[in-house]
Structures are given as structure tokens and as C-alpha cells.
Amino acid sequence: MRTTILITSPEEWTAPGSELFQFAPIIPGGPEWFTKPVLIALLSSVIAIAVCWAAFAKPKIVPRGWQSLGEYAYDFVRDQIARPNLGKDTDRWMGLLLTIFLTVLIWNLMGVIPFIQFPIAAHIAFPAVLAVSVYVIKVYLGVRHHGVRGYLRGVIYLEGLPGWAYGIYAPLILAEVFVTSLFTHFIRLFANMFAGHLLVAFFSSVGFWFLFEQLSPLGAPLGVLGVAVTVLITAFEMFIQFLQAFLFAMLAAMYIASGLHGSH
Structure with missing residues (x-):
């Protein structure tokens, strides 16, 4: 988000809209898919790998610095996300769940980093690919451990209901297990990041317009209000970014557990 102001005339301000999520190729004449979100996603992967490498490549008995941060993240994912859902299978899936949590968190935090200012999850393709990957793992585990019939029987287990109710x-x-769950997994993350990015852009553009583009005694208070609201929304957005990363990883753990246990 390099700028959030659209100027159609010297005296007119237009609120930011869908153009915030449309990007031209970074290299003129180059691949159309290589846009700013793709570059940020690659940067996010490098950051996640670098953080894990710095934290766990040479662990010490007494953790310090990056190792302390890495162990805190690991313990949080293990105790709050993996263990409540996976139980004895927690350690086996910690690598995947920690990766999902850190990836989504870094994607989201990119929305508040100066000069980047775009949460990757606000581009629906990225959370969709991640959710589809989890979905494939869920179905694969269910069929592998229980067979097709056994998995379906466990999913639609309706004890006590008459036959006609089936x-x-x-x-x-x-439909809920194989269709709705997939879409709700990534739509929730996408919608929150999309809306949050749009709100921050809107109020920051108000502040910029009335304080810099069209400064006036009457407009200055509105500009100051826009800046103040931007700061408040950004702080709240950071909380939402963490919460959505937690929920996305939590749902991933639940879906993996449902595949392992063959239940709804």
C-alpha cells in the first residue's frame, strides 16, 4: 500500500477501495504472477525460516535471545493448539502446526510493517492454498487410518436417530465436513485481513488528505482524528492478526485430529 488516496481533481478525495488489492507485475513485461503479494509471501517464508534457524539450530540449555522467542512460540502452539486436539499425537504434528502458525502470523503482520503494509492473507489465494493443503491431509489421514467406509461412517455417526433421519x-x-469446513477455514482469515486493511487505509487516507493535501483550519481537526483512529485501529488490528493466526492453526489441528480419529 504505497498510497491510499485517489485524486480525481485538486479538490476531491476518493476513499480507497478494491484497487488496494490489485497489483501489477513487479518486473514490467515479466511474469504476471510475480506481484507484490508474491514477493511479500516469499519474504515471509524467509523470515519464518530465519527465525526458526536462529532459535533452534544451536539450542542451549539456558535459552536466550531468539531461542527464548522460539521456545515460547513452540510451547504456545503445543499447549494451546496441538495438545488439546491431538493428545498423544501432538509431537508428531508440531512441525506442521508451528509452521502454519508462524506463516500466517507473519503474513498478517506484514500489514503493519512500514513500506510493506499489505497482509498477505487479504489476498484470498494465499489462505485458500494453505487451507486446501490441510484439507488434503485431513482426508488422506481419514482414508488411510479408517478406510473410505470407516471414515465416512465415523463422520456421519448419528447414534439414536431413526433410519429415516439419516x-x-x-x-x-x-457437506459441513467436506465443503463448508474448507471454505470457513480460509474465508474467516481472509475476510478479517481484508476488512482490517481497508479500514486502516481509509482512516490513514483521511488523515493524510486533510493534514497534507488540503490543510485548512476546518479540515485539520478531521485529519488529526483520522490519524488518531488509524493508530487505534492498527493496534487493534495487530491483536486480530495474532488471533486469526491462532484460530487458523487451531482449526488445522482440529481437522488433522478428525482425520486421525475418523470422527466429525
Whole structure:
């Protein structure tokens, strides 16, 4: 987000909109897919790898610096995300869940880093690919451990209901497990990052316009208000960014557990 102001005339301000999420190729005449979000995603991967390398490459008995940060993140994911869902299988899946949590968190935090200012998850393709990857793992585990029939039987287990009720409830449960769960996994993350980025852009553009582009005695207070609201929303957005990373990883753990245990 290099600028959030659209100027159609010297006296007119236009609120930022969908153009904030449209990017031209970084290299003129180069690959159309190589845009700013792709570059930021690559940078995010490098950051995640670098943080884990600095934290765990040469661990000490008494953790310090990056190791302390890495162990705190590991313990948080293990105790708050993996263990409540996976139980005895926690350690086996910690690598994947820690990677998902750190990746999504860094993606989100890119929205508040100066000169970058774009949360990757606000581009729907990125959380969708991550959610599809988890979905494939879930289905694979369910079929591998329980077989197709066993997995489906565990998913639509409706004890105590009469036979005729299966025809009503079974399709709904199957749709929730194999369709709705996939979309809600990434839509929640995408929608929050999209809306948050748009709100920050809106109020920052108000502040910039009335304090710099069209400074006046009457407009200055509105500009100051825009800046103040931008600061408040940015602080709240950082909390939401962490929360959404937590929820995305939590759902990933739940879906993996459902595949392992063959249950809804």
C-alpha cells in the first residue's frame, strides 16, 4: 500500500477501495504472477525460516535471545493448539502446526510493517492454498487410518436417530465436513485481513488528505482524528492478526485430529 488516496481533481478525495488489492507485475513485461503479494509471501517464508534457524539450530540449555522467542512460540502452539486436539499425537504434528502458525502470523503482520503494509492473507489465494493443503491431509489421514467406509461412517455417526433421519442429516454433515469446513477455514482469515486493511487505509487516507493535501483550519481537526483512529485501529488490528493466526492453526489441528480419529 504505497498510497491510499485517489485524486480525481485538486479538490476531491476518493476513499480507497478494491484497487488496494490489485497489483501489477513487479518486473514490467515479466511474469504476471510475480506481484507484490508474491514477493511479500516469499519474504515471509524467509523470515519464518530465519527465525526458526536462529532459535533452534544451536539450542542451549539456558535459552536466550531468539531461542527464548522460539521456545515460547513452540510451547504456545503445543499447549494451546496441538495438545488439546491431538493428545498423544501432538509431537508428531508440531512441525506442521508451528509452521502454519508462524506463516500466517507473519503474513498478517506484514500489514503493519512500514513500506510493506499489505497482509498477505487479504489476498484470498494465499489462505485458500494453505487451507486446501490441510484439507488434503485431513482426508488422506481419514482414508488411510479408517478406510473410505470407516471414515465416512465415523463422520456421519448419528447414534439414536431413526433410519429415516439419516437421509436428512447425513448430507448436511457430509457437506459441513467436506465443503463448508474448507471454505470457513480460509474465508474467516481472509475476510478479517481484508476488512482490517481497508479500514486502516481509509482512516490513514483521511488523515493524510486533510493534514497534507488540503490543510485548512476546518479540515485539520478531521485529519488529526483520522490519524488518531488509524493508530487505534492498527493496534487493534495487530491483536486480530495474532488471533486469526491462532484460530487458523487451531482449526488445522482440529481437522488433522478428525482425520486421525475418523470422527466429525
